[in-house]
Amino acid sequence: MAREEIPRPKIYVSDPIALDFKPGDKFYRIDLEIYGLDHGGASYEGRVFVNNRKANHNTPKTNRSGYVGSIHVFGHGGCFGDVGHCEVRADRRDYDLRPSHPLTKMFTRIIITEPLRKLIEKGAKEATFTIVPVVKGGDPEMCDFENVIKLDSLSLVTFDE
Amino acid sequence: MSPDDLRNLREAYSGMMALGDNRGYNYLAGLHGVPQWYCWHHQRRRGSSLALRIFLPWHRAYLYMFEQAAKDIVSGVYVPWWDWRFERSQREAVPRAFADETVDGQPNPLVKAHISAPGTSVTPPTDRDTRRFPGDRAELPTSADVDFALSLSDYGDFSDEIEAIHDRIHGWTGGIRGTLSGDMASVPFAAWDPLFWSHHCMIDRLWWLWQLRHGINNMPSELLDEELSPFPFTVRRVLNVHELGYDYAGTVSTVGGTSR
Numbered sequence: 001m002a003r004e005e006i007p008r009p010k011i012y013v014s015d016p017i018a019l020d021f022k023p024g025d026k027f028y029r030i031d032l033e034i035y036g037l038d039h040g041g042a043s044y045e046g047r048v049f050v051n052n053r054k055a056n057h058n059t060p061k062t063n064r065s066g067y068v069g070s071i072h073v074f075g076h077g078g079c080f081g082d083v084g085h086c087e088v089r090a091d092r093r094d095y096d097l098r099p100s101h102p103l104t105k106m107f108t109r110i111i112i113t114e115p116l117r118k119l120i121e122k123g124a125k126e127a128t129f130t131i132v133p134v135v136k137g138g139d140p141e142m143c144d145f146e147n148v149i150k151l152d153s154l155s156l157v158t159f160d161e
Numbered sequence: 162m163s164p165d166d167l168r169n170l171r172e173a174y175s176g177m178m179a180l181g182d183n184r185g186y187n188y189l190a191g192l193h194g195v196p197q198w199y200c201w202h203h204q205r206r207r208g209s210s211l212a213l214r215i216f217l218p219w220h221r222a223y224l225y226m227f228e229q230a231a232k233d234i235v236s237g238v239y240v241p242w243w244d245w246r247f248e249r250s251q252r253e254a255v256p257r258a259f260a261d262e263t264v265d266g267q268p269n270p271l272v273k274a275h276i277s278a279p280g281t282s283v284t285p286p287t288d289r290d291t292r293r294f295p296g297d298r299a300e301l302p303t304s305a306d307v308d309f310a311l312s313l314s315d316y317g318d319f320s321d322e323i324e325a326i327h328d329r330i331h332g333w334t335g336g337i338r339g340t341l342s343g344d345m346a347s348v349p350f351a352a353w354d355p356l357f358w359s360h361h362c363m364i365d366r367l368w369w370l371w372q373l374r375h376g377i378n379n380m381p382s383e384l385l386d387e388e389l390s391p392f393p394f395t396v397r398r399v400l401n402v403h404e405l406g407y408d409y410a411g412t413v414s415t416v417g418g419t420s421r
Contacts, residue, residue, distance in 0.1 A: 077347025136332025137346020
């Protein structure tokens with residue numbers, strides 16, 4: 001496969017999250033929690049932008065563009081085992097006490113207190129998160145670069161002062 | 162790191178690379194990904210959405226076992242940490258000790274290792290040298306990134322933050338060129354890259370610095386008895402690096418004195 005044939009990864013755009021706050025509300029911390037993130041494929045940086053649905057691979061990582069931080073995923077790089085090796089079975093027995101499957105979907109978070117605080121101070125009523133994956137490593141024959149980012153849900157979590 | 166220390170490191174890695182049994186480099190590297198798959202990254206407690214954050218203790222045990230095997234070859238050797246924050250690191254990217262193809266006319270064992278791993282019915286065996294395609298130096302983590310992580314007082318917060326930095330270094334060091342991917346960027350072969358150990362030494366060091374600030378035993382109690390397979394340790398057993406026989410002092414100034 002030639003380099004130019006490697007597809008550009010699809011960009012994830014969340015549904016809007018309501019910001020039911022008002023300017024002056026005080027926050028000790030604000031986290032963006034990411035649930036059910038797949039890490040079986042390529043390694044990548046996921047650039048997270050808030051309220052910039054058009055962010056793409058060329059968007060600079062600046063406050064002005066809505067950049068709030070990056071997640072970094074050290075990917076498994078595809079399946080190097082036999083058939084079924086990387087399949088996370090949902091039907092585990094009650095007394096199967098072995099550790100969870102290494103490819104159980106992961107949880108991660110980024111702490112975005114200051115950019116979200118500023119957004120709320122400006123009176124924003126909702127936040128949409130765009131995650132732009134930039135692949136850092138992985139064998140194109142083994143990994144689905146186009147769909148490198150797969151996740152179940154995002155949560156915006158505030159901790160009040 | 163002194164020239165003698167570096168010479169010891171090259172000698173130890175060469176010696177381990179020459180061993181084909183369970184004392185050797187290939188065996189130890191194979192515990193991480195292909196073919197043993199023991200490593201812990203971003204895993205969760207079974208039946209729970211909560212993270213089972215034993216990434217740091219598992220890799221401390223792994224690094225310890227690796228360094229012991231290296232000391233079996235050269236008794237005074239130690240694995241150096243790669244601090245990518247230093248101005249020199251920012252200038253050189255991969256440190257020259259790990260990048261110069263030859264030293265004194267001989268191949269440098271810190272540049273690459275030979276991967277010899279079995280295949281399966283669907284994947285061929287791997288029989289090749291490691292490779293790296295490091296990224297833009299500006300993409301390396303900064304002191305501010307590290308300071309932020311070290312400022313977090315909760316173990317879970319710190320573990321997540323430092324694992325993100327760790328993931329970032331893996332991706333940066335491995336990289337992609339054309340259709341080839343660097344080995345540090347994927348779990349299966351990362352541990353074969355000789356720089357892997359110094360990368361993890363830095364991560365372990367940052368954990369120790371965090372422990373010195375926030376408490377050596379600062380660890381959720383439910384994790385303390387988790388086993389760090391395949392190593393003969395639990396989380397509790399690896400909390401104090403002094404009990405493992407090492408430290409991360411930046412400088413040591415020792416003087417004698419006289420009585421008067």
